[in-house]
Amino acid sequence: MNAAVSGQVKALTFDVFGTVVDWRGSLIRDGEELSRRTGVKTDWGAFADAWRGEYAPSMKPIREGTRPWVNLDVLHHENLLTTTKRLGVEGLSESDLRWLNLAWHRLDPWPDAPEGLARLRRKYVVVTLSNGNIALTVDLARHGKLPFDTVLGAEVAKQYKPHPQAYLTTVSLLQLEPSQVMMVAAHNSDLRGASKAGLRTAYVIRPTQYGPGQKSDLMPEGDWDVVASDFLDLAEKLRA
Amino acid sequence: MNAAVSGQVKALTFDVFGTVVDWRGSLIRDGEELSRRTGVKTDWGAFADAWRGEYAPSMKPIREGTRPWVNLDVLHHENLLTTTKRLGVEGLSESDLRWLNLAWHRLDPWPDAPEGLARLRRKYVVVTLSNGNIALTVDLARHGKLPFDTVLGAEVAKQYKPHPQAYLTTVSLLQLEPSQVMMVAAHNSDLRGASKAGLRTAYVIRPTQYGPGQKSDLMPEGDWDVVASDFLDLAEKLRA
Numbered sequence: 287m288n289a290a291v292s293g294q295v296k297a298l299t300f301d302v303f304g305t306v307v308d309w310r311g312s313l314i315r316d317g318e319e320l321s322r323r324t325g326v327k328t329d330w331g332a333f334a335d336a337w338r339g340e341y342a343p344s345m346k347p348i349r350e351g352t353r354p355w356v357n358l359d360v361l362h363h364e365n366l367l368t369t370t371k372r373l374g375v376e377g378l379s380e381s382d383l384r385w386l387n388l389a390w391h392r393l394d395p396w397p398d399a400p401e402g403l404a405r406l407r408r409k410y411v412v413v414t415l416s417n418g419n420i421a422l423t424v425d426l427a428r429h430g431k432l433p434f435d436t437v438l439g440a441e442v443a444k445q446y447k448p449h450p451q452a453y454l455t456t457v458s459l460l461q462l463e464p465s466q467v468m469m470v471a472a473h474n475s476d477l478r479g480a481s482k483a484g485l486r487t488a489y490v491i492r493p494t495q496y497g498p499g500q501k502s503d504l505m506p507e508g509d510w511d512v513v514a515s516d517f518l519d520l521a522e523k524l525r526a
Numbered sequence: 527m528n529a530a531v532s533g534q535v536k537a538l539t540f541d542v543f544g545t546v547v548d549w550r551g552s553l554i555r556d557g558e559e560l561s562r563r564t565g566v567k568t569d570w571g572a573f574a575d576a577w578r579g580e581y582a583p584s585m586k587p588i589r590e591g592t593r594p595w596v597n598l599d600v601l602h603h604e605n606l607l608t609t610t611k612r613l614g615v616e617g618l619s620e621s622d623l624r625w626l627n628l629a630w631h632r633l634d635p636w637p638d639a640p641e642g643l644a645r646l647r648r649k650y651v652v653v654t655l656s657n658g659n660i661a662l663t664v665d666l667a668r669h670g671k672l673p674f675d676t677v678l679g680a681e682v683a684k685q686y687k688p689h690p691q692a693y694l695t696t697v698s699l700l701q702l703e704p705s706q707v708m709m710v711a712a713h714n715s716d717l718r719g720a721s722k723a724g725l726r727t728a729y730v731i732r733p734t735q736y737g738p739g740q741k742s743d744l745m746p747e748g749d750w751d752v753v754a755s756d757f758l759d760l761a762e763k764l765r766a
Contacts, residue, residue, distance in 0.1 A: 359701070411664060411668070413664075419699075419701075420676065420678075420699045420700070421699065421700050421701035421702075423676075424651060424653075424675050424676050424700070427675065427676075428651070428675060434676075435664050435667065435668060435677075436660065436663075436664050436667075436674075436676050436677040437675075437676040438660075441699065442682060459659075459660045459661065459681065460660070460661050460664070461599070461659075461661035462661075
């Protein structure tokens, strides 16, 4: 990245699921705990993939304005019911399902995330810009000891990424111009949305975020301002 | 406070100006720096009092619905122009005034605040519920190394305290019931607003927040759940 861009950026906004935290590994861990406790068995890797598979389609009607805003805890719960039915997982009580839905509040960070964020925070305001709701993201940050300056994102905009409003509301609440904000994500689609809204972009490769057989998001698919292998490498490249 | 209340509370929401930070002392410090730099002189203690004196009246039309939402940086700037005119302070450039307005982003914490918050955070979610806007509060938290879990308050509600909506929007974004949230403030009026909205209340005495001759907010004026001399005492009383 050239020095002019680097000097202009004041805040880094972070995608969370897959970029900061390992959602798949953490869901499998909590699913296995639930199996031990209840005796209800399933392939939790396949379950996590199917549950996450409902994520994008469930936000679509909200982005398109055909469904009023509901936050991600609500969508996750609807998608959980769809997934248990589709995969024939039976015997979980309502309270088991509520506990499992809150697994999204207990996702573990990637090992480099806490230290990388602490380094980046010395130079930049570091903020979440996730589709996760505020309560969920606060729980994740506390769980993983992630030193974010604050939690913003979809819920304050009542709009999901990659809709431009999701990015621009966070930018505006920080009282910055889009060009002063760099979106950090492990998903090319997220960076495409951020870039369209005028933000700078940093791509962090998370080669196992979709599991051992990951086929997409293994390399940058756009002319992103920075490409990094993890948050420590990002700090290095941003001289933080 | 009885143990049942203590066990039910999940989050502490903090008033900021006067409760967490010493606005008056910090404004005087920045004013004096401006005098040294520009040669423009005034009694900065009187200036700070007059400027802060415009605060409550300036929010009133917004609370009453006769003026659309604008955030506190905007009100502070309008109030600054009123104050310089009223006190006959002349010779400050537009850029001096902008710098002075941002003094509200550089207020120093009371000495017990960082450690007190860190202790309270081990047991509770700790969140700002200030009339200050998000960018202002993020700057303050970074400046004072204040370990808040996130910044909420008036701007996410587009409504100023003590309007109930200002409290209830933060409670709702935390996905809690009002009775699970305790408002921490050095102002009886703020706690009256919080209590009316159903929140628990903690009064922290800040006997010099209005300067050496302080006459109000020197003691609790309501049946608040906790009364503490500072944040360390609050942590002690909440067993955090």
